[in-house]
Amino acid sequence: MKKLNSSAALSASAILIAALVIVQAGRLLSGPEAKADLVSTSGSVTALTVEASNSNDILVVLDGRSEEIMVYKVENQTSIELHRKLNLPRMFSEARGRSAGKPTK
Numbered sequence: 001m002k003k004l005n006s007s008a009a010l011s012a013s014a015i016l017i018a019a020l021v022i023v024q025a026g027r028l029l030s031g032p033e034a035k036a037d038l039v040s041t042s043g044s045v046t047a048l049t050v051e052a053s054n055s056n057d058i059l060v061v062l063d064g065r066s067e068e069i070m071v072y073k074v075e076n077q078t079s080i081e082l083h084r085k086l087n088l089p090r091m092f093s094e095a096r097g098r099s100a101g102k103p104t105k
Contacts, residue, residue: 043064044063044064044065045061045062045063045064046061046062046064047059047060047061047062048060048061048062049074052073056073056074056075056076057074057077058071058072058073058074058083059071059072059073059074059080060072067087067088067089068085068086068087068088069085069086069088070082070084070085070086071083071084071085071086
């Protein structure tokens with residue numbers, strides 16, 4: 001029975017890898033496309049863009065030195081506005097405090 005499970009897992013893995021190869025090949029053959037989900041890093045700053053809706057994108061900037069995340073709204077590719085600024089140590093500390101009294105599953 002153990003041999004059958006290993007064989008099934010190996011076959012499933014091979015099928016998954018083949019599917020990923022086909023999907024990636026399709027992307028390469030279709031040519032370049034504009035993506036709004038790109039990550040770029042320079043020094044201690046990392047920027048990530050995410051498509052939020054048809055006309056709005058989100059820019060998330062992680063500043064490793066100050067340990068802050070800034071979330072910007074990009075409106076119609078013409079303006080950018082700070083939406084939220086998060087202090088990571090404070091955010092994680094608050095999350096730990098909230099979960100301290102809850103039982104783990």
